[in-house]
Amino acid sequence: MCSEKGSRCTSILLLALATAAIIANFLLYFPNGQVLEPDKITDLVWFFHGFLGAGFLMLLPVLLATPGTVGATYCVVISSLGLLSGPFCDTGSGSYTYPFRNYSLKNNYLFNQPTWATCQEPENIVLWNVVLFSILLGIGAMEAVLCLSQLVSGLCGIFCGTCIRKGQVNITGL
Numbered sequence: 308m309c310s311e312k313g314s315r316c317t318s319i320l321l322l323a324l325a326t327a328a329i330i331a332n333f334l335l336y337f338p339n340g341q342v343l344e345p346d347k348i349t350d351l352v353w354f355f356h357g358f359l360g361a362g363f364l365m366l367l368p369v370l371l372a373t374p375g376t377v378g379a380t381y382c383v384v385i386s387s388l389g390l391l392s393g394p395f396c397d398t399g400s401g402s403y404t405y406p407f408r409n410y411s412l413k414n415n416y417l418f419n420q421p422t423w424a425t426c427q428e429p430e431n432i433v434l435w436n437v438v439l440f441s442i443l444l445g446i447g448a449m450e451a452v453l454c455l456s457q458l459v460s461g462l463c464g465i466f467c468g469t470c471i472r473k474g475q476v477n478i479t480g481l
Contacts, residue, residue, distance in 0.1 A: 314369075314457060314460060314461070317453050317456065317457050317460075318369050320453060321365045321375070321450060321453055321454070322365070322366075324361065324365065324446050324449060324450050324453075325361060325362045325363075325365035325366065325450075326362075327442070327446055328357040328358075328360075328361035328362050328365075328382065328443055328446045328447070328450075329357055329358055329361075329362040331357050331439050331442045331443050331446070332352070332355065332356065332357020332358050332361075332362070332439075332443065333357070333358075334435075334439055335348075335349070335352040335357070335435075335436070335439050335440075336348060336352060338394070338429040338432045338435050338436070339429045339430050339431045339432060339435050341429050343429065346403075347395065347403050348395065349389065349392075349394050349395040349436060350395065351385055351388055351389040351392065352389070354385045356381055356382040356384075356385035356386060356443060356447070357382065357443050357446075359378065359381075360378040360379065360380075360381035360382035360385065360447065361378060361379060361382035361443060361446050361447050361450055363378070364377065364378025364379075364381075365378065365379070365450055365454075372454045372455070372457040372458035372461060373454075373458065375450065375453075375454035375457070376451055376454040376455055376458065378450075379447045379448070379450035379451035379454055380447070380451055381447075382443055382444075382446065382447030382450070383444060383447035383448055383451060385443075386440045386441075386443040386444035386447055387444060389436065389440040389443075390417065390436075390437065390440045390441065390444065391412075391415070392405055392407065392408040393405060393406065393407030393408055393416055393433065393436065394407075394426060394432045394433055394435070394436040396425075396426035396427070396428060396429065396432045396433070397426070397427055397428035397429075398425055398426060398427060399427045406425045406426065407422070407425070407433075416433070417437065
Protein backbone atom coordinates (compact mmCIF):
# COMPACT_ATOMS: atom_id res chain seq x y z
CA MET A 308 0.00 0.00 0.00
CA CYS A 309 1.34 3.44 -0.90
CA SER A 310 0.62 5.59 2.15
CA GLU A 311 2.15 8.74 0.60
CA LYS A 312 -0.33 8.91 -2.29
CA GLY A 313 -3.25 8.21 0.01
CA SER A 314 -2.03 10.84 2.46
CA ARG A 315 -1.73 13.43 -0.27
CA CYS A 316 -5.27 12.80 -1.51
CA THR A 317 -6.65 12.72 2.02
CA SER A 318 -4.91 15.99 2.90
CA ILE A 319 -6.38 17.78 -0.12
CA LEU A 320 -9.86 16.48 0.71
CA LEU A 321 -9.48 17.47 4.38
CA LEU A 322 -8.50 21.02 3.40
CA ALA A 323 -11.58 21.34 1.19
CA LEU A 324 -13.83 19.97 3.95
CA ALA A 325 -12.22 22.28 6.54
CA THR A 326 -12.91 25.28 4.33
CA ALA A 327 -16.55 24.22 3.89
CA ALA A 328 -16.91 23.71 7.68
CA ILE A 329 -15.53 27.16 8.44
CA ILE A 330 -17.96 28.74 5.96
CA ALA A 331 -20.93 26.78 7.34
CA ASN A 332 -20.04 27.72 10.94
CA PHE A 333 -19.66 31.36 9.90
CA LEU A 334 -23.12 31.33 8.29
CA LEU A 335 -24.68 30.09 11.55
CA TYR A 336 -23.85 33.51 13.03
CA PHE A 337 -26.14 35.16 10.46
CA PRO A 338 -29.51 33.34 10.61
CA ASN A 339 -31.27 33.66 7.26
CA GLY A 340 -28.58 36.14 6.24
CA GLN A 341 -29.56 38.62 8.97
CA VAL A 342 -27.23 40.30 11.43
CA LEU A 343 -28.59 39.67 14.94
CA GLU A 344 -27.42 40.61 18.39
CA PRO A 345 -25.11 37.94 19.88
CA ASP A 346 -27.67 37.04 22.56
CA LYS A 347 -30.17 36.07 19.83
CA ILE A 348 -27.91 33.44 18.23
CA THR A 349 -28.18 29.73 19.06
CA ASP A 350 -25.84 28.98 21.95
CA LEU A 351 -24.20 25.91 20.39
CA VAL A 352 -22.85 28.08 17.57
CA TRP A 353 -20.50 29.67 20.13
CA PHE A 354 -18.68 26.34 20.59
CA PHE A 355 -16.87 27.07 17.28
CA HIS A 356 -17.15 23.44 16.18
CA GLY A 357 -16.85 24.38 12.51
CA PHE A 358 -14.00 26.83 13.00
CA LEU A 359 -11.92 24.81 15.43
CA GLY A 360 -13.09 21.21 15.37
CA ALA A 361 -13.72 20.68 11.67
CA GLY A 362 -11.68 23.68 10.49
CA PHE A 363 -8.39 24.49 12.18
CA LEU A 364 -7.74 21.02 13.58
CA MET A 365 -8.01 19.62 10.06
CA LEU A 366 -4.78 21.39 9.18
CA LEU A 367 -2.96 19.19 11.69
CA PRO A 368 -3.63 15.73 10.17
CA VAL A 369 -0.90 16.49 7.68
CA LEU A 370 1.34 16.12 10.72
CA LEU A 371 -0.79 14.25 13.24
CA ALA A 372 -4.03 12.39 12.57
CA THR A 373 -5.12 12.15 16.21
CA PRO A 374 -5.95 15.87 16.76
CA GLY A 375 -7.86 15.84 13.49
CA THR A 376 -9.92 12.88 14.63
CA VAL A 377 -10.64 14.61 17.95
CA GLY A 378 -11.63 17.84 16.18
CA ALA A 379 -13.90 16.02 13.75
CA THR A 380 -15.55 14.11 16.59
CA TYR A 381 -16.06 17.38 18.47
CA CYS A 382 -17.77 18.83 15.38
CA VAL A 383 -20.03 15.77 15.09
CA VAL A 384 -21.06 15.98 18.76
CA ILE A 385 -21.82 19.72 18.77
CA SER A 386 -23.62 19.52 15.41
CA SER A 387 -25.74 16.64 16.71
CA LEU A 388 -26.62 18.65 19.81
CA GLY A 389 -27.45 21.65 17.61
CA LEU A 390 -29.81 19.54 15.54
CA LEU A 391 -31.45 17.97 18.59
CA SER A 392 -32.02 21.20 20.49
CA GLY A 393 -33.22 23.32 17.59
CA PRO A 394 -32.77 27.03 16.99
CA PHE A 395 -33.01 29.98 19.33
CA CYS A 396 -35.93 32.01 18.06
CA ASP A 397 -38.85 34.31 18.79
CA THR A 398 -42.08 32.32 18.95
CA GLY A 399 -44.23 35.43 18.67
CA SER A 400 -44.04 36.52 22.30
CA GLY A 401 -41.20 38.96 21.66
CA SER A 402 -38.66 36.98 23.67
CA TYR A 403 -36.22 34.44 22.30
CA THR A 404 -36.33 30.84 23.49
CA TYR A 405 -35.54 27.26 22.43
CA PRO A 406 -39.03 25.94 21.64
CA PHE A 407 -37.78 22.53 20.43
CA ARG A 408 -35.20 21.82 23.13
CA ASN A 409 -36.37 18.60 24.72
CA TYR A 410 -33.39 16.32 23.92
CA SER A 411 -35.60 13.39 22.94
CA LEU A 412 -36.04 11.83 19.54
CA LYS A 413 -39.70 11.11 20.16
CA ASN A 414 -41.84 13.81 18.53
CA ASN A 415 -38.69 15.68 17.50
CA TYR A 416 -39.19 18.79 15.40
CA LEU A 417 -36.81 17.43 12.74
CA PHE A 418 -39.41 14.86 11.73
CA ASN A 419 -42.40 17.18 12.13
CA GLN A 420 -41.91 20.02 9.67
CA PRO A 421 -45.25 21.77 10.38
CA THR A 422 -43.94 22.62 13.87
CA TRP A 423 -41.21 24.74 12.28
CA ALA A 424 -43.71 27.59 12.01
CA THR A 425 -43.40 27.93 15.80
CA CYS A 426 -40.31 30.07 15.18
CA GLN A 427 -41.43 33.41 13.73
CA GLU A 428 -38.20 35.42 13.95
CA PRO A 429 -35.71 35.26 12.35
CA GLU A 430 -37.56 34.07 9.29
CA ASN A 431 -36.68 30.50 8.18
CA ILE A 432 -34.34 30.04 11.16
CA VAL A 433 -35.30 26.38 11.61
CA LEU A 434 -34.42 25.49 8.02
CA TRP A 435 -31.24 27.58 8.29
CA ASN A 436 -30.09 25.73 11.41
CA VAL A 437 -31.10 22.29 10.17
CA VAL A 438 -29.24 22.70 6.89
CA LEU A 439 -26.06 24.18 8.35
CA PHE A 440 -25.83 21.87 11.38
CA SER A 441 -26.48 18.91 9.05
CA ILE A 442 -23.70 20.07 6.73
CA LEU A 443 -21.34 20.38 9.68
CA LEU A 444 -22.41 16.97 10.97
CA GLY A 445 -21.69 15.39 7.59
CA ILE A 446 -18.37 17.21 7.23
CA GLY A 447 -17.31 16.17 10.73
CA ALA A 448 -18.23 12.54 10.05
CA MET A 449 -16.31 12.49 6.74
CA GLU A 450 -13.31 14.15 8.37
CA ALA A 451 -13.34 11.64 11.22
CA VAL A 452 -13.31 8.75 8.74
CA LEU A 453 -10.54 10.38 6.69
CA CYS A 454 -8.42 11.11 9.77
CA LEU A 455 -8.87 7.58 11.04
CA SER A 456 -7.85 6.24 7.63
CA GLN A 457 -4.85 8.58 7.71
CA LEU A 458 -3.93 7.19 11.12
CA VAL A 459 -4.26 3.59 9.95
CA SER A 460 -2.33 4.36 6.77
CA GLY A 461 0.45 5.99 8.77
CA LEU A 462 0.66 3.05 11.13
CA CYS A 463 0.77 0.66 8.18
CA GLY A 464 3.56 2.79 6.69
CA ILE A 465 5.52 2.57 9.93
CA PHE A 466 5.07 -1.14 10.51
CA CYS A 467 4.88 -2.44 6.94
CA GLY A 468 7.09 0.03 5.11
CA THR A 469 6.18 2.47 2.38
CA CYS A 470 6.47 2.46 -1.38
CA ILE A 471 8.83 4.60 -3.38
CA ARG A 472 7.70 5.76 -6.84
CA LYS A 473 6.38 2.88 -8.96
CA GLY A 474 8.22 -0.02 -7.40
CA GLN A 475 7.29 -1.45 -4.04
CA VAL A 476 10.27 -1.15 -1.72
CA ASN A 477 10.20 -2.20 1.88
CA ILE A 478 12.41 0.30 3.69
CA THR A 479 12.12 -1.40 7.07
CA GLY A 480 13.91 -4.49 5.80
CA LEU A 481 11.15 -6.86 6.85
